[in-house]
Amino acid sequence: MSKKLFIQTLGCQMNSLDSEHLLSELKTHKGYTQTEDMNEADLIIINTCSVREKPVQKLFSELGSINKSKKTSAKIGVCGCTASHLGEEIIKKAPYVDFVLGARNISKIKDIVDKKGSVEVDINYDESNYTFGSNGHSLYKTSVNISIGCDKECTYCIVPFTRGDEISIPSDMIISQVQKAVDGGAKEVMLLGQNVNNYGKRFSDGSPKSSFTQLLKDISHIEGLERIRFTSPHPLHMDDEFITEFATNPKISKSIHMPLQSGSTKVLKDMKRGYSKEWFLNRATKIRELVPEVRISTDIIVGFPTETHEDFLDTIDVIEKVKFDQIFNFKYSPRPNTAALTLESIVSDEEASKRLEEVIELHKIHQEELMHKNIGKTIKVLFEELKAGGEVSGFSDNYIQVFVKGSEELLGQIVDVKITSASRTTLKGEVI
Template sequence: MKLYIETLGCAMNTRDSEHMISELQKKEGYELTSDAKDADLILINTCSVREKPERKLFSEIGQFAKIKKAGAKIGVCGCTASHMGEQIIKRAPSVDFVLGARNVSKITEVLHKPKAVEVSIDYDDSTYVFDVAKNTGIKALLNISIGCDKKCAYCIVPHTRGKEISIPLDLLLKEANKLVASGVKEIMLLGQNVNNYGARFSVPHEKIDFAGLLRELEKIEGLHRIRFTSPHPLHMDDAFLEEFARNKKVCKSIHIPLQSGSTQILRAMRRGYTKEWYLNRIKKLRSLVPDVGISTDIIVGFPTESDADFQDTMDVLEAVRFDTMYSFVYSPRPHTESASWGQEKEVEKEVASKRLAILQNRHKEILKEDAKKELGKTYTILVENNKQSPVEVFSEGRSDNGRLIKIQGEFLDIGSFVEVEVVATDGGSLIGKSKAVKA
């Protein structure tokens, strides 16, 4: 039996797909295929955060229904499945089952129930032990919590993933050790608000916070690097930042979602922090880790955003000079507070698009300016990718602080740690030359 899976959206969805794959491999004997035409089961793991997710979903269903072989099943999973439920089957009879983002552990159950719909956001699989998928590689994802308690005005996640529950420490340590034993060298911890870990468990549990979890993971022999996403600025207290700086296995690269630089807009978004708090946390972080890599998310054109509000966002961009920035024009999502505010609060699309272009163009300039400052610096990278062909030979990997460095003309083993000197730039990209391969 062959399985084809299409994963849309965030790292959390990617991890959910890995869990479903491992369950189907272990319990049903499925093997992955890259060709949907050969599949006995086609899964679409959906995302509600992307623009026009429903249109995307039904377009994909239609395409798969045309090409699937006789007897093959189609399952719709993930966040859009959570909030649409049985509507999906009503609109697309070719779909055999619907599985919500909070119900991943039920994949082998719904597979055998015609037209099954399992989308409860109250279901708790925080103590369910998933098997480690085959061929994990050198990097792996590890969920440390499910759900979200925040009430951000623009976000649908609480409606698709339910209340926040942390996964017990003993289960996390067991899974992390399994991953390392399978060859994983770097683990990415996942949660909607990872640095709120320990706020709530569904079973009796010793008191622990995110800093404590990082200390426990640091003890795992053979684990070289720990990354995580996404921490919430509101929970970035000094204890968290000091552990981030102290812990030798925690990579000095961090994603800190800004969303807006305007305190007024942040209040409307219900983010819980101010522009001043955000900049204060950046200042504290850089006092502890001067060369820290910082990435962010920014929404442009949120309802009521004025020119002055947008300028506040530009001010933060200039002050922080993010290494990576994911930026988007606001678009309403079903079941969110801001979707009900009405057109009178909306920012004209032309205005929002213009602001986004200004933001992104300035960020590109910053990347070019800062890339030149990297010349001559030496980093240790974990080789993540390589290619050897008559046309091109290269290797590339990331430094501890998140710098992606390409080594042209050298074919290095994936999983090796290599000392690299930055010798050139290509726009905002870095080109390196290897100096030494480490054990």
């Protein structure tokens, strides 16, 4: 019988792809198969996130719970960003953990999984030329890393300390991965990186400098590929050439993540984001003008240590002007090794909570308004999942989840759907 592997994935889409790579490596080299039942697993991996403080605090209590309930012979591994920045401390606090593997060391899993006490957390390790096997859970779409690490120095962010310096993956490797997925039936690709539109500035194999815009053009030439998505681009690198390609290339999904973080130019400077409120609004306005159906999402941090009430009102002003389709809202969370950790905060926790609630409530109003505009429209939907009650779900080109009555014959198909109703987060319709 094959050994069973259970993976719990926390955090971002890059973590999800890392988990797929972990599974692929362990399946190919160690004979593991995945299970959704932790109690039957021979190996339990938690793939961690360290962007926020609370998940890190909960890690050790969760590890203790797992240790009590797992099979006696089962091993426990901690991977990902928290593994990168805590390293040996994890095993010191939880000696029953068998190994620790950092976010920049995924390809080493086959070498350490059977070595009790192994700790591999080198953030300078270069995996940019390593070819991982495919283990995607969807037949219809795939995710591909185009870069690893981050060169930015945002004062609130721990990622450079957990994923290392930015290195781009050679374009021929990327195109080969996408082509292989398309040959297997995939119609959509998600390109992943900490700052995808900074792609091409540095390769470890000596490849000449390139650009994200050129990569988009090259990938769009793959026959059979219907949609190209990507996350996360950085507002600083949204030049006119990139925006024009986004707007005019029919294969690029008209959904874009523009992480604002703050609407205040002063706070953006304190965060070392590299752009101003005016630049962000200019870029967002240009995108909306060129692509009226675009769906813009963003990240917003309230309660940054230097954020005055007037700074917060600048954030509200940007939200009112852009009317984001989706906002990922956070209260500032102090993280180890970051420059903002040394700042004395002028914002109380109570005030930060009030600001967060105000952003949430304003966004709800905008969501209602934006989503209901879709009623009566006909949109193309790629269906990918059977749901309860005889429904099938999929996503529109601008990445709104859509539900229709239907069966498995719709799966993997891109079909026209007339929208009949809308909630704040999803649409319902009828296949035409």
